[in-house]
Amino acid sequence: xxxxxxxxxxxxxxxxxxxxxxxxxxxxxxxxxxxxxxxxxxxxxxxxxxxxxxxxxxxxxxxxxxxxxxxxxxxxxxxxxxxxxxxxxxxxxxxxxxxxxxxxxxxxxxxxxxxxxxxxxxxxxxxxxxxxxxxxxxxxxxxxxxxxxxxxxxxxxxxxxxxxxxxxxxxxxxxxxxxxxxxxxxxxxxxxxxxxxxxxxxxxxxxxxxxxxxxxxx
Ligand code: B16
Ligand code: MG
Numbered sequence: 001x002x003x004x005x006x007x008x009x010x011x012x013x014x015x016x017x018x019x020x021x022x023x024x025x026x027x028x029x030x031x032x033x034x035x036x037x038x039x040x041x042x043x044x045x046x047x048x049x050x051x052x053x054x055x056x057x058x059x060x061x062x063x064x065x066x067x068x069x070x071x072x073x074x075x076x077x078x079x080x081x082x083x084x085x086x087x088x089x090x091x092x093x094x095x096x097x098x099x100x101x102x103x104x105x106x107x108x109x110x111x112x113x114x115x116x117x118x119x120x121x122x123x124x125x126x127x128x129x130x131x132x133x134x135x136x137x138x139x140x141x142x143x144x145x146x147x148x149x150x151x152x153x154x155x156x157x158x159x160x161x162x163x164x165x166x167x168x169x170x171x172x173x174x175x176x177x178x179x180x181x182x183x184x185x186x187x188x189x190x191x192x193x194x195x196x197x198x199x200x201x202x203x204x205x206x207x208x209x210x211x212x213x214x215x216x217x218x
Contacts, residue, residue, distance in 0.1 A: 003217050006159035006166050007104060008152050008179075011115035011138075012046070013171030014189055014205065016092050016127060018117070019046055021084035025077050026057055035061035047172025049116050049145040050074060078119075085119060088126040096206030101132055103213055110134045114155040114168065116145060134158060146174040149182035156182070167216065169205075173197070185216070 012018045023042040030037035041060055045053040054074055058065060065073070104111050112135040113120055120138035124130040135158035137151055144150045156166045168179035171189045176198045179186035187208070188198030195201055202208050 004161065004165055005109060005217055006156070006161045007109060007111035008114040008137075008155040008159070008166055008168045008184070009111060009133075010047070010168070010170045010172070010175050011113060011117055011120050011123060014094070014169050015097055015113075015129065016088070016094060016123060018085070018123060021081055022053075024084065025080040026053065028080060029073060029077050030057060030061055033061055033063055035063070037061075047116060047146055047170075047174045049139060050078065050118065052145060082119065082122075085123055085126060088123065090128045093127050093129065094205050096204060096208060097129075100205060100208055100213075101129070103210060105132070107213075107217065109217065110159050112137060112155045112158045114151045115139065116142075116151070146172070147177035147181065149178045152178055152182045152184060156184070170198070171195075 009015055019042065022045060023039060026042065026045065027037045037057065037060065044056050048056065051074065054070060054077070101111065111133060113124065113133050115138045117123065118139035121130065121136055124133065124136065137154045137158060141154055142150045152166065152168055153163065156163050159166060163183045166184040167187060168175070168184045169187045169189060170176050170179060173195060176186045176188050176195050180197060186198045188195030188201045189205060190203070192201035
């Protein structure tokens, strides 16, 4: 018999790679404050909220700023980031995503988004995926960032499902931890040594096989 399950997808690093655009905008901001910011350091910002990202960046640059100045910088950073987002098309959907969503649709398995981004709706619209999601839960809906499970618990409500019937797909350690704390099944996308706390690991979305999905629902 088929189990009733639902999926909750993270956005950046799972559906699309917006990290590269976040990086360009954060690096510009760092440079404007006279320090450099490497791609390696950018790893620390993945899955982290916008406000927390700025705090980490300023720590790296050893810079202290007033709350007012931080607000201005956050607005500037987002403005630059959105310039990249506006140019996004369906070509930027990561390999394997469309196939996975189609499998879920054919099998009547609902899916929602569970992302830290406040730009999630716009990004999904730009790549043509917005209408396929049952609901979007994003940075505008939560007061506590991952690893707090709030975003996924709201996702479960939107799916009308108990937490243990929800499967979370995540690329960030904080996201995997949030899923585990919520008592959900966690799938880590990326380096399995980094995401070792996940219940299942795949290098990328294209590596998730139909057999694996069938096993999950049967
Ligand atoms: P925004 P996810 C996260 O998306 C990104 O990984 C993270 O780098 C970013 O700071 C955060 O969204 C907030 O994004 O500035 O658009 O509100 O991985 O949770 O989908
Ligand atoms: Mg992510």
